[in-house]
Amino acid sequence: MPRPKLQIIVLFQNLGDEQPYFARCPAPPLSGLLLAGLTPDLVDVEVLHEMVRPIDYDTDADFIALSFMDFCAPHAYRVAARFRALGKTVIAGGRYPSTAPHQVLPHFDVVVVGEAEPIWARVIEDLVTGKAKKLYQAPFAPSLELVGTPRYDLAEPVFTAPMVLEATRGCPFRCTYCQLNIRTTPHRCRPIEQVIRDLTATAGLPFHKRKMAMFYDNNFAGDMTYAKELLREIARLDFWAVGFQFTFNCLKDDEFVDLLHQAHGAMAFIGLESLNQPSLRAVQKRQNKVEEYREQFTKLRERGIMSFTGMMIALDEDTPEYYQTLPQRIEEVDPSAILLSISIPIPGTPFHQEVEREGRIFDRDVSHYEGDHLVFTPRHVAPGDVFDAYERLNRSFYSWRSIALRWWRLVSTYVARGRGWMRFIRSILVSYIFLQVSLFERDHARQKVYQVSRRNRAEVADALQQRRARASHALPVMHAG
Ligand code: SF4
Structure with a gap:
C-alpha cells in the first residue's frame, strides 16, 4: 500500500x-x-x-x-x-x-x-x-538537541545554496521591534557535533552545492565562546563559502573575525538598521554604535567577507534631514549590500504596543506588515518622506555604477592584503555571492517595492484623511463630555 x-x-x-x-x-x-x-x-x-x-x-x-x-x-x-x-x-x-x-x-x-x-x-x-x-x-524554548538535519535535497534546483541551517536560536538582546521579544526567547546553542553532522549531510546534492552553506541564526555569536569553538570546527571542513548572521558588537572581537575568515566565511549578515543613533536608542538597539560601523566593516572587507546589512527607515527618531544625508552616509560606511525595509510594528512586540498606545496605526491589514508598506505614522517624518527616502536610497545604492564600485572595493581590498593564489579563487566566489545578493535586492525593489509604494502612498493619504475626518467629528463630543 x-x-x-x-x-x-x-x-x-x-x-x-x-x-x-x-x-x-x-x-x-x-x-x-x-x-x-x-x-x-x-x-x-x-x-x-x-x-x-x-x-x-x-x-x-x-x-x-x-x-x-x-x-x-x-x-x-x-x-x-x-x-x-x-x-x-x-x-x-x-x-x-x-x-x-x-x-x-x-x-x-x-x-x-x-x-x-x-x-x-x-x-x-x-x-x-x-x-x-x-x-x-510544543514546550517553550526547548533544548536544541532534537533539531534534525534539513532535507537540502528537497530544495528547488533554482536555489544556488540549498544548505541552510542554524547553530543557535534566540538572542541575548531586546530590540523592541524584534519578534523574538514577543515572548523573550532565550539564546540556546546546538551541540557542535550535530551542527557538523548537518554540514556534512550532503547526499543528493550536486558537487558545487555541497560547497556553500548559510547559517540562519538569529545571532550566531550570541554565545561568543561557543561561536569560536564551532568556527574552529567549520574551518576543518572543505567549504568554498559559508554565510553567517550575527550582531554588530561581535565584530569588535578580532579573534572572532579572523575565525570567520578561517571558517570559509564569505558573507556576514548584520542588522545595522539605522545610521541615526537616536533611532537606534529608541528601539533599544544599544549594541550598535554608528561611529564604529565603518571601521568594523573594513575588517570584514580586508578578510574577503562581504557585509550584508539590514537597514530600516520610518524609525521613530528619523528626521527629514537624516533621510537627506542617508545615501551619502551609507556610502561612507560602505557595506557590500543592504536589505532595506520600512519598519514594521509586528503585533505583540513592545514597538507595536507603543505605536498602538499612541494611536498611530492606520493600517491593520497584516498582509502589509512585510517591510514594503508603511502601516503607522512615524513621529517626525511624513509618510511621503519615508517612500521618497526608500526609493532614493535604493536607486542610488543599487545603481549599476554603485554596484560596480562596491564590488571593486570589496575584491581589491582583499586581494591587496591576502597572500597566495587562494585569494584570487576566493575573490571570484565572493564576487559571485555579492552579485547574486545585489541583483536580488535591486530586482526586489524594482519589481515589487516601488509598485507597492505607489499604491501605498495613495492608501496612506486616504487613511490619514479619514482619520482626520473622524477626529474632527469626534471633537465636539469630546468637548461636550
Ligand atoms: S539583535 Fe537582532 S535578533 Fe537580537 S533582539 Fe535585536 S533584532 Fe532581534
Whole structure:
C-alpha cells in the first residue's frame, strides 16, 4: 500500500494570487527543509517554496502543511480553504500560528504552536492514524538537541545554496521591534557535533552545492565562546563559502573575525538598521554604535567577507534631514549590500504596543506588515518622506555604477592584503555571492517595492484623511463630555 504524502509549503505571496512576485533568492528559507528532515517515514514528503514556484492545487498529497509568517496569514487562510475544499487535511505552523494560534485555528484542521521538534513526529503519527488533534503545543524554548538535519535535497534546483541551517536560536538582546521579544526567547546553542553532522549531510546534492552553506541564526555569536569553538570546527571542513548572521558588537572581537575568515566565511549578515543613533536608542538597539560601523566593516572587507546589512527607515527618531544625508552616509560606511525595509510594528512586540498606545496605526491589514508598506505614522517624518527616502536610497545604492564600485572595493581590498593564489579563487566566489545578493535586492525593489509604494502612498493619504475626518467629528463630543 502506498504511503500517504505530506506536502510542506512555505508561503510567500502576501499580496495574493493577483499580484504574484517570485524572488530570485540564492538560498531557500529554513523552515520547510527543517520540517521535512524531522518528518518520520510514515509519510512521503515534499517541499514547495512559494517564493520560487506557484502552489500546485492538483497535488496528490494527502496532508498539506503551511508554514507562514504574519504578513502571509490572510493568504494562508485562502490557500487552506482551497485545499480543504479539495478534501486535504491542512496543518498550520511557523511564526504566526505560534504567536496567534486562536486567530489561525478556525482556518485549519491542525495548528502546531512553537518550535516543532519535540512534537512533530507525534503530529504525523496522529495524522496517519486519523487521530489528529486540533492543536499541538510544543514546550517553550526547548533544548536544541532534537533539531534534525534539513532535507537540502528537497530544495528547488533554482536555489544556488540549498544548505541552510542554524547553530543557535534566540538572542541575548531586546530590540523592541524584534519578534523574538514577543515572548523573550532565550539564546540556546546546538551541540557542535550535530551542527557538523548537518554540514556534512550532503547526499543528493550536486558537487558545487555541497560547497556553500548559510547559517540562519538569529545571532550566531550570541554565545561568543561557543561561536569560536564551532568556527574552529567549520574551518576543518572543505567549504568554498559559508554565510553567517550575527550582531554588530561581535565584530569588535578580532579573534572572532579572523575565525570567520578561517571558517570559509564569505558573507556576514548584520542588522545595522539605522545610521541615526537616536533611532537606534529608541528601539533599544544599544549594541550598535554608528561611529564604529565603518571601521568594523573594513575588517570584514580586508578578510574577503562581504557585509550584508539590514537597514530600516520610518524609525521613530528619523528626521527629514537624516533621510537627506542617508545615501551619502551609507556610502561612507560602505557595506557590500543592504536589505532595506520600512519598519514594521509586528503585533505583540513592545514597538507595536507603543505605536498602538499612541494611536498611530492606520493600517491593520497584516498582509502589509512585510517591510514594503508603511502601516503607522512615524513621529517626525511624513509618510511621503519615508517612500521618497526608500526609493532614493535604493536607486542610488543599487545603481549599476554603485554596484560596480562596491564590488571593486570589496575584491581589491582583499586581494591587496591576502597572500597566495587562494585569494584570487576566493575573490571570484565572493564576487559571485555579492552579485547574486545585489541583483536580488535591486530586482526586489524594482519589481515589487516601488509598485507597492505607489499604491501605498495613495492608501496612506486616504487613511490619514479619514482619520482626520473622524477626529474632527469626534471633537465636539469630546468637548461636550
Ligand atoms: S539583535 Fe537582532 S535578533 Fe537580537 S533582539 Fe535585536 S533584532 Fe532581534
